[in-house]
Amino acid sequence: MACGSSNCRQKRRLAQPARGAHLLYGRTTMPEEQVKEAAKKDLEQGRAPSTAAGEFVREEMHHVREGKHGARSTKQAIAIGLSKARRSGVPLAPPKTGRQSKETIEAAQQDYATGQRRRRPRAPSRRRSRAIKAALRREGRGAARKSALSKQARSAARGRSSAERSRAARKAVKTKGRLGRSRAARKAAATRRRRR
Numbered sequence: 001m002a003c004g005s006s007n008c009r010q011k012r013r014l015a016q017p018a019r020g021a022h023l024l025y026g027r028t029t030m031p032e033e034q035v036k037e038a039a040k041k042d043l044e045q046g047r048a049p050s051t052a053a054g055e056f057v058r059e060e061m062h063h064v065r066e067g068k069h070g071a072r073s074t075k076q077a078i079a080i081g082l083s084k085a086r087r088s089g090v091p092l093a094p095p096k097t098g099r100q101s102k103e104t105i106e107a108a109q110q111d112y113a114t115g116q117r118r119r120r121p122r123a124p125s126r127r128r129s130r131a132i133k134a135a136l137r138r139e140g141r142g143a144a145r146k147s148a149l150s151k152q153a154r155s156a157a158r159g160r161s162s163a164e165r166s167r168a169a170r171k172a173v174k175t176k177g178r179l180g181r182s183r184a185a186r187k188a189a190a191t192r193r194r195r196r
Contacts, residue, residue, distance in 0.1 A: 037090060045175060048092070048171065064077055070137060070139030071139050074151070083107070085115075094108035094109045
């Protein structure tokens with residue numbers, strides 16, 4: 001069925017990864033089909049692009065834990081996942097000026113333009129891609145530990161205002177659905193019991 005809406009265009013972009021999406025600092029493999037499917041499903045359910053991008057970040061954490069490659073820090077592992085998501089067509093906007101370095105913003109803008117078919121990427125350098133893979137393999141696996149992820153989540157939350165956190169929580173409640181809310185409540189209750 002023909003569809004001209006932006007939602008349909010996003011689905012088509014997700015279905016076709018950008019050329020050279022597996023290379024660029026930290027893009028060690030093409031995103032797996034099930035990850036792309038999960039991201040597409042998130043967008044279809046009306047969830048935010050950041051939620052869809054989270055599927056790629058989760059995949060990256062699995063790669064680090066499995067020893068496929070390492071990461072210097074949790075931030076680097078997250079950045080690799082977000083970059084893969086943008087290049088695979090997830091409409092996750094680049095960060096705003098002032099929040100990140102100029103180089104990070106430029107890289108995110110290029111990834112976003114590539115994923116949205118606004119930019120044709122250059123043919124990747126074989127030598128550079130081999131060097132990147134080798135460098136990542138030398139890094140440790142501590143970046144994907146639960147304690148490291150928890151520390152990163154807390155530091156990210158501190159950078160947001162109370163109103164921003166509240167707005168994000170309200171939006172999450174709307175898109176979770178009855179079953180999702182019930183599952184989240186049980187998980188929160190179990191966490192509280194463990195911390196007593």
